[in-house]
Amino acid sequence: MAEPRSNSEIASALRPAVLRLSRRLRQMRDESLDLSATQLGAMGVLFRGGEMPIGEVAAQEKVQPPSMTRTVNCLVDAGLVTRTAGDTDRRQSKVKLTETGRAILLADRRRRDAWLTTRVAELSAEEKAVLRQAIVILEKVNG
Amino acid sequence: MAEPRSNSEIASALRPAVLRLSRRLRQMRDESLDLSATQLGAMGVLFRGGEMPIGEVAAQEKVQPPSMTRTVNCLVDAGLVTRTAGDTDRRQSKVKLTETGRAILLADRRRRDAWLTTRVAELSAEEKAVLRQAIVILEKVNG
DNA sequence: TATTGTTATACTCTATAACTATA
């Protein structure tokens, strides 16, 4: 599968590559004892976007609302995010990173990305350039 | 995150992109009622590599042996693969796609990749070229 | 009635630890 040409060939080659890498990335948790990849993802959304409704976090992470409720519950219990009722619309619960959450997110990212950063560092400059561009494309593909 | 530059910035941007896309890819199962992404992955290894010990399938898919035992059990029950004791070393159990398995794999891939293929098709020729190269790099990063 | 979120529930994936059988 060195040269997939058609759209479906690209899709067929991309799928296992992404699935295998994601498996590895989830396991990296063992090195950072605090956060799961899922929790880190949700916190990352809040880091970038600031305070927002829980539904928006779910949408950005491409999970269903009940899944994000569960993740946020864990983070609230750990004191990493706060959940407050919306002021204009009280159905919403606005979620926000705490200062502790922000600090732990940054520390955890550094530790967690150790493996992946090492792997990336071993690539050539050309390969890194391709990867940089590919990240944007992957996000685009994902909708 | 349009222009990550350092190795760790690339890692930090790549991680969520891969995790979110993998989530989506696992959900695609709903459209193809037969195989999970995990099962499809294992079958894909056998499709490419022919008959091999179960440990080898696990290694290629980057999962631990007990996880692959479980996956293979399901596939055997469904008649999609066969498991036979090794002839030279009877500790091994060699696994092989059945003809049915091969046919279902190919049919399922076509159906399952429908979403991803559509997304890929919407990319420009340049973006597809980047993605083609990136797939190889992702596999390399993954070890 | 429609929307936002939560609760209840169930299933898949995956891992680690302990075990069996063979080398």
Added chain:
DNA sequence: TATAGTTATAGAGTATAACAATA
């Protein structure tokens, strides 16, 4: 003793369905 695989067990992640509260 070492290796290949399986069994037993546990935990995380995710979904759907049903519900509550608010708009």
